[in-house]
C-alpha cells in the first residue's frame with residue numbers, strides 16, 4: 001500500500017490522479033490533499049478519501065472548508081505556505097504528487113523531498129526554476145523524482161537502463177496547440193477563449209495558454225535538460241499534431257525509441273505512482289488503423305517567440321529560466337484577464353529578461369528573490385502596455 005499526498009488535488013492532474021487512486025484501492029491511499037481555493041471539489045475529495053490532512057490557500061478558505069465538511073470527517077484542515085508544507089511532509093506518506101500550478105509548487109515540493117518522500121512531479125516550474133538544486137536535494141535525501149509530464153515520462157521510460165553516453169539526443173514532441181496553422185497576423189487578435197481550446201489534451205488554463213504560445217514546450221526543454229542531465233543543444237522540439245508519440249530518444253547507433261499511446265494523462269500519472277511497476281488502466285486501446293498517419297514538422301520560432309525565448313534561457317541557464325518562468329506566469333495571467341493581447345505575452349517576457357542581470361543560480365532564497373523581481377518587473381510592463 002502506498003500512501004500518497006497530492007498537492008494541487010483539485011486541478012486537472014490532481015483529479016486524474018484521484019481517479020487512478022480510486023480505481024486501485026488495494027494499491028494506494030490518500031494521506032493528504034492540498035488545493036488553492038476550490039473548496040466545493042476539495043470537500044468531496046476529503047469526504048471520499050478521508051486524508052489525514054488537507055490544506056488550502058488561506059485561513060478564510062480553511063474555515064469555510066471546515067464548516068462544509070461532514071461531521072464524521074477527521075481530516076485536519078490547514079492553510080497557507082505552512083499548511084502546504086505540512087501536507088507535503090506528512091509522516092504517513094511515501095510519495096507526494098506535486099501538481100500545483102506555477103512557481104507556488106516549489107517550496108512544498110522541497111518540503112516533500114527534505115522529508116524523504118518520493119516525488120511524482122507534474123509541476124515543471126519547480127525544475128525550471130531550481131532544477132539543479134532540487135535534484136541535488138533529492139539525491140541527498142535519497143528520494144526519487146518521477147516525471148509526470150507526458151513527454152518526460154515518455155523520455156524517462158525510453159532512457160531507463162540505457163547508459164547516458166549512448167544517447168545522442170532527446171526529441172520532445174509538441175502538438176503545436178490550437179494555433180499551429182494560424183499566421184502570425186492572426187495571432188494578434190486571438191482571445192483567451194480561442195487559446196483555451198487545446199486540440200488533444202485536457203489541462204488547466206495556465207498550461208493550456210502555455211501550449212498555445214508554445215512556452216510550455218520551452219519550459220519542457222528546460223525540464224528535460226535538468227531531469228536527464230543533457231545539454232539544451234541535444235534536445236529537439238518537433239511538432240506532432242496527433243499527440244500519439246509522446247517523445248523520442250535518439251541513440252548513437254541510429255535507433256530511435258518512441259513512446260506512443262492515447263493522449264491521456266492518467267498513463268504518465270499511473271506510471272509515476274506505481275513505478276517501477278505498471279498497473280492496468282482500462283483505457284481505450286490506441287487504434288493503430290484508425291489513427292491515420294503520424295506527421296512531424298519543425299516549430300516556427302518566429303511565430304512562437306515564447307519557444308525561442310525559452311530555448312535561449314535554456315542555453316543561458318542560471319537565473320534566466322527563473323525570470324522566463326515568472327514573467328510568463330504574469331503575462332499569461334494578464335492575457336487571461338484580457339489586459340494584454342496574445343502577442344504581448346512574449347513581449348513582456350522578452351522585455352523582462354532584457355532588464356534582468358543574469359546570475360548563477362546558487363540558492364533557493366536567491367531564486368525566489370529573482371522570481372519576485374521578475375514578477376514585479378513584468379507587472380510594471382503589463383501596466384504600461
Ligand code: MG
Pocket residue numbers: 149150151220
Ligand atoms: Mg507536457
